[in-house]
Amino acid sequence: MTDFTTLIQHWYRRSKRELPWRLTNDPYKIWISEVILQQTRVEQGLNYYEKFTFHYPDVKSLANAPEDEVLNLWQGLGYYSRARNMHYSAKMVVNQFGGVFPKTYKEVRSLKGVGDYTAAAITSIAYNLPHAVVDGNVYRVLSRYLMIETPIDTTQGKKEFDLIAANFLDQHNPSDHNQAMMELGALICTPNKPLCEECPLSLTCLAKSQHKQLEFPKKSKKTKVIERALTYLVFFDGKNTLINKRTGKDIWEGLYDFPQYQNELNEPLEIENFRKYSPKSIKSDGKFTHILSHQRLTATFWVVEVDHLKPEENQVLVLLKNMEDFPLPQLLIRYIQQSSLFE
Numbered sequence: 050m051t052d053f054t055t056l057i058q059h060w061y062r063r064s065k066r067e068l069p070w071r072l073t074n075d076p077y078k079i080w081i082s083e084v085i086l087q088q089t090r091v092e093q094g095l096n097y098y099e100k101f102t103f104h105y106p107d108v109k110s111l112a113n114a115p116e117d118e119v120l121n122l123w124q125g126l127g128y129y130s131r132a133r134n135m136h137y138s139a140k141m142v143v144n145q146f147g148g149v150f151p152k153t154y155k156e157v158r159s160l161k162g163v164g165d166y167t168a169a170a171i172t173s174i175a176y177n178l179p180h181a182v183v184d185g186n187v188y189r190v191l192s193r194y195l196m197i198e199t200p201i202d203t204t205q206g207k208k209e210f211d212l213i214a215a216n217f218l219d220q221h222n223p224s225d226h227n228q229a230m231m232e233l234g235a236l237i238c239t240p241n242k243p244l245c246e247e248c249p250l251s252l253t254c255l256a257k258s259q260h261k262q263l264e265f266p267k268k269s270k271k272t273k274v275i276e277r278a279l280t281y282l283v284f285f286d287g288k289n290t291l292i293n294k295r296t297g298k299d300i301w302e303g304l305y306d307f308p309q310y311q312n313e314l315n316e317p318l319e320i321e322n323f324r325k326y327s328p329k330s331i332k333s334d335g336k337f338t339h340i341l342s343h344q345r346l347t348a349t350f351w352v353v354e355v356d357h358l359k360p361e362e363n364q365v366l367v368l369l370k371n372m373e374d375f376p377l378p379q380l381l382i383r384y385i386q387q388s389s390l391f392e
Contacts, residue, residue, distance in 0.1 A: 053194075053250065054219040054226050060249040061229035064236070066091070070098065071228070076150040076157075076175035077108045083167050084135050088128050088342075091235070097126055105139075109148050112139035120303055120376035127341075127379060133303055134162025154180050165211075170231075173223040181214035182227045183207075186234020191217070192266035193238060193256035200269035272343055279348040280310040283334060284326070285369075285390060286358045292375065293364045300341060305375040308364065310351075329354045334388055339380040350384055 065071070068091065070082035081101050085094045100122055105111035111119070116136055123132035138160040142150055151157050158168040169180035181187075188201045191213055199206040219226035237244045245257050256262045284291045284307075292305045334350040360366045367375065369391055377385075385391045 053217060056249040057229040057233055058219070058222065058225050061225060061232055065228070065232050068095070074175050076171055078102055079175050080150070080171050081135070083170050084131050084162065085126070087131060089126060093126070097123070108139050108142045108150060111136065112143040116303065117376060121374070124376050125379055125382065129301060129304060131162060137161045138163065152176060154178060170227060173227045177222070177224045179218060179220045179223045181211070181218040181223070182231060183210050183214045184231060186231045186238070187214060188266045189240065190230060190234045190238045193262050194250055194254050196255040196259070196261065196265065198267055200267045202268050202270065275344045277344050277346050279346060281307040281348060281350045282310055283307050283350055283352045283390065284358055285352055285354050286356065289358055289366050289368055291358055291360060291364045292367055300344065301378045303376070304378050305365070306378060306381055326353060326355050329356065334390065335384060337380055337384055346380065348380055348384070350388070352390060
């Protein structure tokens with residue numbers, strides 16, 4: 050164990066990327082970085098981290114921000130539940146912890162949206178507490194190093210990797226150890242093209258010794274992707290359109306999109322179906338595919354031109370040029386950027 054942690058920490062000190070959240074011990078800023086980097090590449094997340102810490106330099110400023118403002122700042126990152134949970138947790142810190150970011154693993158773990166990995170990362174990096182992180186990078190490093198056959202997407206696999214990671218953890222310097230593990234997986238022990246010749250563990254890695262690196266980590270099942278069709282109506286009166294805020298537990302909760310035609314049509318829409326809007330014309334305005342973690346969306350957009358728009362319940366009348374003031378799903382951002390209607 051000693052050689053393992055010495056090797057990765059020595060490599061980390063020489064090879065780590067210089068990132069702003071590594072220049073601070075502020076648990077709030079470390080938390081922001083960890084939330085942003087969930088399901089997000091560092092190159093993309095860096096800009097969002099800088100925007101969030103500029104607009105909300107401390108937990109109180111985030112807690113006091115309107116939700117729409119937080120979601121709008123998050124726009125383009127996807128997985129918007131992360132932003133909603135972060136906003137909710139900032140309020141928790143203010144209301145339950147007196148505005149002081151919690152200092153124990155249990156308290157950090159109690160924040161909404163914070164799981165075992167995030168709590169371990171925050172408390173080890175900010176407070177140097179001995180909690181081992183286990184994320185996709187760590188799964189990859191340990192499974193290859195020890196050739197662990199247990200699938201990582203099982204309860205048994207999670208328990209086994211948690212125990213192994215804890216046994217490997219440097220109790221005296223958990224901050225550098227955890228960051229070294231994650232950085233090694235991100236830069237060297239990558240999923241498809243691991244740079245084994247540059248790895249500090251190459252001489253003792255079991256998978257490398259048998260040329261089986263790409264066989265690990267093991268998984269027991271593949272995620273089933275649901276196909277889903279959406280038909281959007283982009284009402285237009287010459288300068289305005291209609292949008293509505295999504296509610297419930299469906300995708301994009303809290304974001305805005307256009308009204309949807311409830312029947313999923315692949316054929317051209319007939320004006321007769323929208324007589325109550327007195328449409329002057331209906332024309333197709335493109336079809337877009339968007340992939341979420343468990344869904345493949347195919348969205349068809351129809352511009353419905355009318356003389357006058359009157360918002361119904363839960364709808365907002367908005368100038369076309371002001372669409373970017375509202376938090377929108379990435380799918381709609383792509384449509385707006387390509388549609389001549391919004392030029």
